[in-house]
Amino acid sequence: MRQLFRELLWAHSRVGVADLAAGLELCGIPSLGVPVWGVDFVESIGGHYVPRADGRPAIIVPVFDGAELVDLTATSLETRRTLTREGVAWVLGQDALDRAMESDAPVQLFGDPIEWLRNCCRGAVVLNWNAARFSLADLPGIACASDLLAKRVHGVLRQSLRIPPLFVREERREVA
Numbered sequence: 001m002r003q004l005f006r007e008l009l010w011a012h013s014r015v016g017v018a019d020l021a022a023g024l025e026l027c028g029i030p031s032l033g034v035p036v037w038g039v040d041f042v043e044s045i046g047g048h049y050v051p052r053a054d055g056r057p058a059i060i061v062p063v064f065d066g067a068e069l070v071d072l073t074a075t076s077l078e079t080r081r082t083l084t085r086e087g088v089a090w091v092l093g094q095d096a097l098d099r100a101m102e103s104d105a106p107v108q109l110f111g112d113p114i115e116w117l118r119n120c121c122r123g124a125v126v127l128n129w130n131a132a133r134f135s136l137a138d139l140p141g142i143a144c145a146s147d148l149l150a151k152r153v154h155g156v157l158r159q160s161l162r163i164p165p166l167f168v169r170e171e172r173r174e175v176a
Contacts, residue, residue, distance in 0.1 A: 007085070027077070070088050073089070133157065
């Protein structure tokens with residue numbers, strides 16, 4: 001966790017760098033506010049990302065479980081592809097999902113952390129679609145930020161539950 005926190009602080013310190021500030025302003029991302037977020041250069045390795053000085057620019061957003069920092073996300077400024085640092089987090093904005101369940105109201109779902117930041121961190125972003133299916137199915141409603149996202153959610157929710165073959169060990173009976 002301490003390493004993640006150091007990486008987040010490093011990325012946050014780069015938000016004000018002149019070369020990056022103009023691009024971030026064009027993205028419509030507020031530079032102040034909660035959560036603390038940042039910018040770093042990253043490389044994709046095995047479905048996750050690692051910081052790399054000669055990598056691609058990305059927005060770094062923390063993922064919390066309550067007050068605990070559990071993971072970081074990196075969203076490419078070029079492609080908007082999002083990867084996690086540790087592979088622990090499945091959703092950004094778990095608190096929004098919890099509130100939706102408690103209040104029996106729809107949750108706002110965004111396509112990536114950049115959209116989530118642009119909308120003042122209201123709502124959620126799916127980071128791992130394989131893990132999300134069961135939690136999304138329990139929600140009272142989902143408001144999608146785009147038609148493309150709605151199609152993806154619909155496709156994930158329509159997937160049938162794969163039940164593996166079940167085996168029962170037979171009892172050995174001795175013949176008298």
